Amino acid sequence: MIKKDGTIASPKGFTADAVHAGLKYKNLDLGIIISEIPAQVAGVFTKNKVCAAPVVLDRTLVKSGEIQAILCNSAVANAVTGDQGMINAMLTQKFVAKKFNIKESLVAVCSTGVIGVQLPMEKIETGINRLSENGQADRFAKAILTTDTVTKTVTLTSVINDKTVTMSGVCKGSGMIHPNMCTMLAFITTDANISHELLQKLLSEVTETTFNQITVDGDTSTNDTVLVMANAMAGNEAIKEKTQDYEIFKAMLFETCTILAQKIAADGEGATKFIEVSVSGAPTDERARMIAKKIVGSNLVKTAIFGADPNWGRIVSSIGQAADFEPDDILVKIQNEKVLEHSTPLYFDKAILSQKLKEKEVMIEVDLNKSQGYGKAWGCDLTYHYVEINATYTS
Amino acid sequence: MIKKDGTIASPKGFTADAVHAGLKYKNLDLGIIISEIPAQVAGVFTKNKVCAAPVVLDRTLVKSGEIQAILCNSAVANAVTGDQGMINAMLTQKFVAKKFNIKESLVAVCSTGVIGVQLPMEKIETGINRLSENGQADRFAKAILTTDTVTKTVTLTSVINDKTVTMSGVCKGSGMIHPNMCTMLAFITTDANISHELLQKLLSEVTETTFNQITVDGDTSTNDTVLVMANAMAGNEAIKEKTQDYEIFKAMLFETCTILAQKIAADGEGATKFIEVSVSGAPTDERARMIAKKIVGSNLVKTAIFGADPNWGRIVSSIGQAADFEPDDILVKIQNEKVLEHSTPLYFDKAILSQKLKEKEVMIEVDLNKSQGYGKAWGCDLTYHYVEINATYTS
Structure with a gap:
C-alpha cells in the first residue's frame, strides 16, 4: 500500500469541484464529487435520534446500492428543520440531477453547520449551476469545513488482481459535534470493483475501530455521515470475501478511515495535542x-x-x-x-x-x-x- | 418539614469533631461523627470498578446493619493502594475503636484526596487521639473538603409519630471526580427510629433521583460514598412501610439528598453558574x-x-x-x-x-x-x- 498526494478525485473516473455559494461570508461552502458512472455505495450515519434531513435521505439511497454524486454544503446543517428541510434536501438532489444529467435517485446530499436554519435554496441552486464536472478537486476538502483549522485528506494505492486500485478520503470535523457548527463528515472514493453489499459490510466493520473510536467532546452530531463510492473503473475483477484481494482492500479502507479519524481528533476544537x-x-x-x-x-x-x-x-x-x-x-x-x-x-x-x-x-x-x-x-x-x-x- | 441551621450533630445523640492532623498543609483534614449508641446504617457507593480500600470496607459494614462512628480524612484517598491500603483502613478503625471505646466493626472510615498514596498512619493515629466526643461539630464539614470552595450542610426537622425527628446532612465534592483530589462524600445523621433494611431501601431509591443526577465532569470517583446513620433517639415508634410516617421520613431524606446534591453541583470545579x-x-x-x-x-x-x-x-x-x-x-x-x-x-x-x-x-x-x-x-x-x-x- 502506497500513500500518495492526491484529492478525492484521484481514483479513476471521479471528478470534484467546489464554489462559494454565499452560505458562508466568503469561504468555499458548496462542493460536489461525481463519478463518471454509477458507483457502488456504502454509508454509516449518526446514531443520534435527532438526525438531519440529508441523513434520513441518504440512508435510503445507500440501501438502493448505487449513487453517482455527493453534494455537500457547509454553514447550514439542515437539521431540526421539519418537512421543509426534507423538501429542500430533495430539491437539492433535483438541482444536481438536472445540472449534471444524473438520475435524482443517484445524488446523495450532505450538510453541516447551524441547526434549526433552512437551506437558502436560491443560493444552493445558483451555486450548483456554477459547479463543474471539470473542476478543481482540491477545493472540495475546503468547502466542507466549519470550525476545522485544516483540510483532511488521504490517498492510497495498492495492487488488487494485477490492477492498480486507488482510494481517496476527505473529511471534516473538529469535534464529534460542534455547537451549532456540527458534524463529522467523511467521503471516500475508490475505483475498485466491489459490490455494494460487501462494501457496506466492510465499512460498518472498519468504522467500529476507526471513526467510532475518536472523541473530542463526547457528543454525537445530528449529521454524522461517512459515504464510500466504488466505481469499478480500476478494472479489477469484483472483490470476493476470503481472498487476498479482499484483505488488501480491507487494509486500504482501514488505513484510509484511520488516517481520516486521526486527523479529526488532532484538529479537535481548541486542541494543542x-x-x-x-x-x-x-x-x-x-x-x-x-x-x-x-x-x-x-x-x-x-x-x-x-x-x-x-x-x-x-x-x-x-x-x-x-x-x-x-x-x-x-x-x-x-x-x-x-x-x-x-x-x-x-x-x-x-x-x-x-x-x-x-x-x-x-x-x-x-x-x-x-x-x-x-x-x-x-x-x-x-x-x-x-x-x-x-x-x-x-x- | 422545617429547614434549620445546624450541624451533622444536630440530631439527638450525635457528636462530631475535626482536627488538623497534618495531611493537608494547614486546614482541617480529619473528622469524626459519633452516635451515643449504635445506629442503623445505610450506604451507597461508587460504581467505579476501581474502588478505594475504605469503600470495600464500608460496603461490608453497611451489610451488617449497624455502625456507631464515621471517621473521614481528606488529602489522601487511600485508592489504588493495594493490600497496605486495606491494612491501613482497618488500622484506622482500630485507633477509633480504642480511643472512643467503640467496637471496631462499628467504625466506618472514608477517605478523599490523592490516588495512589498510602495514608500516613502516624499522623492518622495522633489525629484520632486528639479528636473529642465533645468537639465542635461544625468543624467536620470543613475537614472533608478538597477542591470545594464552600462547606455543604443541611438540617431538617419534622414530626413523626408525635416526636420531633431531626435529619442533618453534610457533603463534599466539587466534581463527580477530581483529578487526584477525587470524590463525592455525603454523611447523613438522623435520630429517627427506622430499621437498617428500610433505611437502605429508601436511600437507594432516593439516590437515583438526587446524587446520581448531578454531574460536573462526567467522571465517577473511586471513592464516592453516601452513609446514613439512624440512632432512634427521637423516640418515635419504628417507621413502617406504607404509613404516613414513612412518607414524611422519605420526604425528609429526599429533601436532604436533593439539597446536598444541588450544593455539590453549584460548587463544581470552576463553576460560575x-x-x-x-x-x-x-x-x-x-x-x-x-x-x-x-x-x-x-x-x-x-x-x-x-x-x-x-x-x-x-x-x-x-x-x-x-x-x-x-x-x-x-x-x-x-x-x-x-x-x-x-x-x-x-x-x-x-x-x-x-x-x-x-x-x-x-x-x-x-x-x-x-x-x-x-x-x-x-x-x-x-x-x-x-x-x-x-x-x-x-x-
Missing part, C-alpha cells in the same frame, strides 16, 4: 475499545494532558468506569514511560515525563493483563481555547 | 432522568451557558443522543422563555435571553410530549477556570 490511547489485555476487543475511548474522552485526562501532567490516577479511574470486571493488575505507560505496574505506582521523574508531555503527540498505553482484547482510541486535549470557542460562539 | 434541567413527557421517569443528565453533562451545553448563549441546538442534539425513541415534538424553555415548540424554532430576543443567562442559576425545561416520564438533573457551567484547575494541578 493529539492523544492516542491503546488498551491491551482486556476481556474482548470491544471492551478494550470502550476503555480506551473512556480514557481519551475524560475531561480530567484531557486537561491533565493539556497541563503536561502525568496524572495516572485519572487514567486508572477512567478504566474503572468503563470496565465490566475488576481491573486488579493494571500497567500504565505514558509517553513510553511506565508509571504503574501490577496496579502499583512506580517511581518516575515527574519533571522529565512532564517535559515529554509537551510534545504534540501523546501516547497512553494500558495493559489490563486479563485476556487478549485490544483496542485504540484517539482524541485531543481540553484547553482554554475549547471553552473560548464554545462559550463565545453566538448561536 | 448552577444549572437545573427538567425533562417531562418522556416514556419513563428513568429515561427522563437520563436525558436531563445528558443535557446538563454536555460540554457544549455547559460552555454555552458559561457564554450566556441560548443555544438550543446543543440541547436538542443531547436529547437525541440519550433518547431511545424519535423525539419529534420537542419543547425547550431556557430561563422560562420558549425557544422551540413542536420541534420548531421560535422567535425570541437573543439579547434579552442572553442577559437572563447571566444569572447565577439557569433553568432548562424540556417537554418531549410522548408520555408522563419526568426527571431532573443538576450541574454547572464549563469554564476557563475548570481547565485551569485541572491542567495546572500537579499530580
